[in-house]
Amino acid sequence: MLGYIDNIREISKRLLDEGRVDMIIGFRKGTIPLMNEPCFVKNSGELSTLVWDSNCGINLANYLTDRKEKIGIVAKGCDSRNIVTHIIENKIKREKLVIIGIPCKGMVDKRKIAGMFENGIEDITEEDNIIRVKSRGVETSLNKSDLLQENCALCVHRNPVIYDELAAPLIEEQKSVDRYADVLRIEAMTAQEKWEYFKDLISPCIRCYACRNACPLCYCPTCFVDESRPQWCGKSQDEIDTRTFHFLRAYHCAGRCTDCGACERACPVGIKVRQFTSKLNKDCLDMFGWEAGLSPDQRPPLDTYKPADPGDFIK
Amino acid sequence: MKVIKIDKKDWAGGIEKIQSSYRLYGPVKSDAFHDFKALEKGELPDLNFSNTRVSPKSVVYPQSEVMFEYSLDEKDAEHHILKDAAKDYSPKAVLGIRPCDAASFLLVKRNFDTPEYKDPYWIKSYEATTFVGYACNNPCATCFCTTAGSGPFNEEGLDVLLVDEGDCYYAKVITSKGESLLNAAGWKTGADGGAPDKIAALEKEAGSRIASSVTTGRLKDKKTTELYEAPFWEDVSFACINCGTCTYLCPTCWCFDIQDENSGCSGVRMRNWDSCMFPLFTIHGTGHNPRGTKLQRVRQRFMHKLKYYVDKYDNGIQCVGCGRCIRSCPVNIDIRKVCDMMNSYDPKACACPAK
Numbered sequence: 001m002l003g004y005i006d007n008i009r010e011i012s013k014r015l016l017d018e019g020r021v022d023m024i025i026g027f028r029k030g031t032i033p034l035m036n037e038p039c040f041v042k043n044s045g046e047l048s049t050l051v052w053d054s055n056c057g058i059n060l061a062n063y064l065t066d067r068k069e070k071i072g073i074v075a076k077g078c079d080s081r082n083i084v085t086h087i088i089e090n091k092i093k094r095e096k097l098v099i100i101g102i103p104c105k106g107m108v109d110k111r112k113i114a115g116m117f118e119n120g121i122e123d124i125t126e127e128d129n130i131i132r133v134k135s136r137g138v139e140t141s142l143n144k145s146d147l148l149q150e151n152c153a154l155c156v157h158r159n160p161v162i163y164d165e166l167a168a169p170l171i172e173e174q175k176s177v178d179r180y181a182d183v184l185r186i187e188a189m190t191a192q193e194k195w196e197y198f199k200d201l202i203s204p205c206i207r208c209y210a211c212r213n214a215c216p217l218c219y220c221p222t223c224f225v226d227e228s229r230p231q232w233c234g235k236s237q238d239e240i241d242t243r244t245f246h247f248l249r250a251y252h253c254a255g256r257c258t259d260c261g262a263c264e265r266a267c268p269v270g271i272k273v274r275q276f277t278s279k280l281n282k283d284c285l286d287m288f289g290w291e292a293g294l295s296p297d298q299r300p301p302l303d304t305y306k307p308a309d310p311g312d313f314i315k
Numbered sequence: 316m317k318v319i320k321i322d323k324k325d326w327a328g329g330i331e332k333i334q335s336s337y338r339l340y341g342p343v344k345s346d347a348f349h350d351f352k353a354l355e356k357g358e359l360p361d362l363n364f365s366n367t368r369v370s371p372k373s374v375v376y377p378q379s380e381v382m383f384e385y386s387l388d389e390k391d392a393e394h395h396i397l398k399d400a401a402k403d404y405s406p407k408a409v410l411g412i413r414p415c416d417a418a419s420f421l422l423v424k425r426n427f428d429t430p431e432y433k434d435p436y437w438i439k440s441y442e443a444t445t446f447v448g449y450a451c452n453n454p455c456a457t458c459f460c461t462t463a464g465s466g467p468f469n470e471e472g473l474d475v476l477l478v479d480e481g482d483c484y485y486a487k488v489i490t491s492k493g494e495s496l497l498n499a500a501g502w503k504t505g506a507d508g509g510a511p512d513k514i515a516a517l518e519k520e521a522g523s524r525i526a527s528s529v530t531t532g533r534l535k536d537k538k539t540t541e542l543y544e545a546p547f548w549e550d551v552s553f554a555c556i557n558c559g560t561c562t563y564l565c566p567t568c569w570c571f572d573i574q575d576e577n578s579g580c581s582g583v584r585m586r587n588w589d590s591c592m593f594p595l596f597t598i599h600g601t602g603h604n605p606r607g608t609k610l611q612r613v614r615q616r617f618m619h620k621l622k623y624y625v626d627k628y629d630n631g632i633q634c635v636g637c638g639r640c641i642r643s644c645p646v647n648i649d650i651r652k653v654c655d656m657m658n659s660y661d662p663k664a665c666a667c668p669a670k
Contacts, residue, residue, distance in 0.1 A: 030647040031647060031649040031651070031652060032456070032457060032641060032642065035647040036647065037554050037646060037648070038553065038554040038646055039550070039554065040550075040553055058646055062556065063554075111347065115347045118365075119453070120365070120455050206378065206563050207559070208558050208560045208563045208590070209558050210556065210558035210645050212558075213556035214645050214646075222594075226593070226595045228595070235587045236378075236576065236587050237378050237587075238576075265645065266645035266646075268368065268560040268563075268564060268643040268645070269348070270346060270347065
């Protein structure tokens with residue numbers, strides 16, 4: 001994917017110089033290994049700051065919400081699906097956007113890599129499928145395919161679903177991926193086991209809301225946990241309040257989540273937040289044949305009614 | 316200064332001895348991370364760590380703390396009267412706290428313990444605590460303590476400083492509180508005469524490994540209004556998602572919110588950490604929010620730590636250089652970069668990266 005950046009810069013330059021967009025939203029090189037920072041560029045002379053590599057996991061659709069400018073945005077498969085969701089939900093207008101599509105070969109799991117090098121990481125470089133990590137002066141070569149974020153390893157929509165420009169030719173989608181093994185494992189548990197499992201899962205939560213804020217779907221002007229009249233949810237470390245937050249947040253994403261992994265990536269305490277949303281994604285697929293954000297012309301299943309909708313849950 | 320030598324084979328035994336007189340806290344590993352937790356009987360602190368993901372500030376200042384209890388039952392003679400919640404201020408000790416984190420308590424003290432206002436909960440909890448530090452022989456790449464008023468062997472805020480010397484720990488006795496703990500543990504063997512030199516050599520080596528820094532010298536001379544209006548804030552704040560990671564992980568962030576929580580006819584008044592990154596932090600009862608935008612909130616965090624605090628206390632920045640906010644920020648906002656931008660800002664030159 002490293003070769004993409006020349007095309008991204010070239011396309012961005014053309015868009016800015018022709019006045020088709022006011023700004024480009026992309027990534028610039030991070031100040032620490034395994035991180036890049038979302039940024040905007042308004043002046044085509046500064047496009048050299050843009051980068052593209054396997055550390056661009058943040059979902060940039062999150063930076064489009066309610067913006068009024070004409071924007072050129074760099075979009076991976078998942079970002080593009082969240083852009084579609086934004087268009088459907090009237091959070092951005094299609095005509096305001098020029099989408100620079102990225103056929104994405106997956107982002108690396110920064111925690112997994114950091115966990116492998118106890119002495120810290122001085123530098124990381126990558127080339128095709130090889131990641132080279134320098135720690136205490138010693139270089140180690142690793143296979144990128146072993147280090148992907150879990151959602152990227154399971155991704156079947158790597159190509160952008162909507163785009164105006166392409167940074168590279170479309171790539172082959174992953175076939176025969178077992179996307180819901182984790183969900184099936186939890187579904188097989190008894191109610192009590194599930195309760196304990198989710199209790200343990202969120203026990204380190206510090207209620208910083210990074211999962212919510214990193215998610216492009218969470219754009220409510222005031223989130224239910226921040227409402228104070230009435231106050232639905234307590235603010236302490238009470239585990240019922242923490243559960244209320246996580247369970248309701250997940251349900252608010254039902255039929256909308258693209259499994260971009262932004263929530264999990266953002267969590268400072270390493271909670272596998274996708275364990276909640278994956279189940280809802282699977283249910284939407286099983287019950288409605290629905291995957292979020294594939295087309296701006298289709299309404300999501302939870303805001304439409306069809307006579308054939310499953311109703312077995314109504315007793 | 317007195318230096319005690321603790322043979323590592325005497326470590327567990329000493330800890331067992333002090334467990335009856337101190338509530339012990341120390342780094343404990345769960346999954347891939349270490350965090351400071353209360354140690355169970357017989358549990359040892361895991362000192363094989365660089366630093367914990369969340370700071371140890373919660374040992375003195377918990378994320379949620381009940382201050383008062385009350386009854387709303389009008390049949391109760393003392394209904395609607397706040398009563399102090401039961402507290403345990405018996406001695407406790409933090410084992411293995413890093414020097415930067417220990418120094419952070421002195422910064423926070425400037426807020427919670429002033430001639431005018433005294434926060435009883437924080438002060439009593441702080442005074443009950445003995446801080447047993449653990450010098451950093453191998454600082455992380457994101458540590459910038461040496462330019463943030465601390466250092467890998469810094470003693471400020473500590474009662475004892477442990478230095479790992481292979482088969483033993485050298486324990487520098489800094490206060491009488493520290494000496495009492497060492498005595499209670501039965502660690503009394505004085506170190507040999509060469510210990511101070513060995514410690515100094517390790518300290519020098521650790522200092523040379525700190526590869527990261529901030530420049531702060533000109534912050535005080537900058538005009539507050541000019542920094543406030545600097546054009547770089549749009550660029551700095553763009554990526555921010557306004558989560559509370561930086562403030563909740565920070566050892567020096569002290570803000571809290573007070574809440575009453577009722578259950579049936581009884582309730583508690585508690586305080587919980589709050590974050591200037593949240594819109595709710597500043598919203599008024601009218602619905603007006605004086606810090607209604609992301610840019611304003613991001614600016615507030617940096618201006619507080621790197622300008623208002625500097626001006627108010629004349630004692631450096633409100634940061635000890637632990638690097639947690641840099642390591643854990645989901646979008647890579649880096650206080651070192653922002654600090655340098657503020658420190659070198661010249662409104663006349665206006666070298667604004669956002670333009």
